[in-house]
Amino acid sequence: MKKTNNQVGSKNTQNEVFDPVQAKASANAVRKQGRLLGQVLRVIRQFTGISDLEPDRDGDFSLMYSNIPIYLLIRAEPPRLQYLSPLVDGVNDGDTKLLKQLNVINTLEHRLQVFVANGCVHAKREIRLSPFHGDQISNTLIDFSRALESVKASLDVAFMDSKADPGVALSRAIH
Numbered sequence: 151m152k153k154t155n156n157q158v159g160s161k162n163t164q165n166e167v168f169d170p171v172q173a174k175a176s177a178n179a180v181r182k183q184g185r186l187l188g189q190v191l192r193v194i195r196q197f198t199g200i201s202d203l204e205p206d207r208d209g210d211f212s213l214m215y216s217n218i219p220i221y222l223l224i225r226a227e228p229p230r231l232q233y234l235s236p237l238v239d240g241v242n243d244g245d246t247k248l249l250k251q252l253n254v255i256n257t258l259e260h261r262l263q264v265f266v267a268n269g270c271v272h273a274k275r276e277i278r279l280s281p282f283h284g285d286q287i288s289n290t291l292i293d294f295s296r297a298l299e300s301v302k303a304s305l306d307v308a309f310m311d312s313k314a315d316p317g318v319a320l321s322r323a324i325h
Contacts, residue, residue, distance in 0.1 A: 183209070183226040186279055190224060190231060193284040197291065215295040218302055229279040231287060233294045237264075238271040238305050255304065261297040271305060273298055 187209060195203050198213065205211045210223045223232040241248055243266050252271070255264045262275045275294050277286055 183224060183229075186224050186226075186229055186282075189282055189284070190222065190279070190287060193287045194222065194291070197288040213291075216299055218295075218298050220291070220295065220298070224279075225276075230276050231279055231290075233262075233275045233277075233290065235273045235294075235298055236270050237273055237298070237302050239269065241266060241269055241271055243267065243269060251305075255301055259297055259301060261293050262301070264301060273301055 187205060191203065191205070191211070194211070194213070195201055200213075203211060203213075210221055213220045213222070218235055218237070221234045223234060224230075225232055245266075248266060248271070252264050252266060262273045264271065264273050266272070273294075275290065277290050
C-alpha cells in the first residue's frame, strides 16, 4: 500500500520524515506568536495613540522616537519582545575605538545592550512576555527610548559623519 504525505512516518517532498508531534508543537508556536502579536499590538497602539499601527510582512513593527527608529520584534520561545534600534550606520565592525566606546556604554547603561554588526551600531533590549503584563511593555518602551537618546548623542559626537539609515540598518539587524 502506497503512503500519502499526510500519513504518520511518511516522507515529504524533501525526503524528511513527518513528525506529528513536532508539527503540532510548531503549529502551537505559530498560534502563540500570533496571540502575542495581537496583545503587544493592542498595548502599543493604546500607548502611542497610533490606532492603525500594523506589523510588516515579517510580523515586526516600527516606531520613531526623536528621529530614532525603534523596531519591536516578537520572539516565540521563550516568549519575549525585543526592542531594536539602529543607531549609527557605516562603521567598521573591527574599529577598536568604537568597540571600547561600546564596552563603556554597556558597562554604564544597564537598560540596553549596544553592539556593532554588519557595519551598524545597534541598541537592543528584551523583555519576557510570559506572564503577559501590558504595563511592562509600555514602561520598557519609555525606558528604552530615554536610554537611546543618551547613547545616540554620545555616538553621534564620536561618529558625526554616520547616521543610521533605518531601512538599510534594519535589514542588516534582523535579516
